[in-house]
Amino acid sequence: VNGASPGLPSDDESLLDRDIALRSARAGRPDPCSGCSSRRERSKQRKVKKRLTLAAILYLLFMTGELIGGYVANSLAIMTDALHMLTDLSGIILTLLALWLSAKSPTKRFTFGFHRLEVLSAIISVLLVYILMAFLLYEAVQRTIHMDYEINGDIMLITAAVGVAVNLIMGFLLNQSGHLHSHSHSHPHSHVPQPNSPNTAQGSSHGHSSLAVRAAFVHALGDLVQSIGVLVAAYIIRFKPEYKIADPICTYVFSILVVFTTIRILCDTGVIILEGVPRHLNVDRIKEDLMKIEDVYSIEDLNVWSLTAGKTTAIVHLQLVPGSSSKWEDVQSKARQLLLNTFGMYKCSVQLQSYKQEMSKTCASCQSSSA
Secondary structure (H helix, E strand, O other): OOOOOOOOOOHHHHHHHHHHHHHHHHHOOOOOOHHHHHHHHHHHHHHHHHHHHHHHHHHHHHHHHHHHHHHHHOOHHHHHHHHHHHHHHHHHHHHHHHHHHHOOOOOOOOOOOOOOHHHHHHHHHHHHHHHHHHHHHHHHHHHHHHOOOOOOHHHHHHHHHHHHHHHHHHHHHHHHHHHHHOOOOOOOOOOOOOOOOOOOOOOOHHHHHHHHHHHHHHHHHHHHHHHHHHHHHHHHHHHOHHHOOHHHHHHHHHHHHHHHHHHHHHHHHHHHHOOOOOOOOOHHHHHHHHHOOOOEEEEEEEEEEEEEOOEEEEEEEEEEOOOOHHHHHHHHHHHHHHHHHHOOOOEEEEEEEOOOOOOOOOOHHHHHHHO
């Protein structure tokens, strides 16, 4: 595309190869071939997938156990804790879906691939969480008003204690898997990249997987804090049944936490669906850096959007300075390096044209009518 040799590897693979080449040069070892790099990356992704799958199974089993325990104990706090766990389970499933989709090739019908299935899945899971949360909030309000309910403190205490233990296990499991990719690139869900840094490419799938695991680890810590809160409420209700109002209070507090943990997902998915510019990129800064490339006269058009989280695409149309048409390959190469390496684009297309004097943009009909 755009003058590139057909035998070159894809953009994200070439970035990975350069990163491996630099590290190999420092270590005094010969550079590995692209096949070795691909096999090593597939091996690391398999390890991440196994740990994430195990975490998803544990989340599913304990979430089911919490729902049953909350129903038997007649505790809304336990069931709200299970609801928050559902948001984390959805996040892990979306991460696994993203890793699976990253290996799928585009088709003639879906030339961009299937990355936005991840976005659709995120919206569906958040809507499901909100529906369940609305039901639990309604029950909590009814309990607060009427106070005509009883809670089995023993079952609630046991379930909450098991919840704390499970979240400790989850935190350990996800923390271990997070170290599998300690060298990963930055990601739009983590920190805003510095545009002048050459290592801010976040489009590669290995960076996406490792940082998604770290995000799941942070969520597991949040679950641990919430489970400790449920355990405290269960302890109070077990030994002081007259303070059973602690159960609906926990539901109110945890529902607010669920909203705060999901509103960011809705905002990000909305930007992706509307093909907006990702929050970590500044279009004006991209234009300024493109204009600094030698022999670039103007930027006719620039479009930046995301296929899905961590996969940003750009199309830019540049006009060359007068008399520099023969240098188009050099300009195109520098523009692609800027977009791929500095701004971390997943894919980019650079269109060039020779210098043309600016012509009037009004047609003859408009000119005659205005006269």
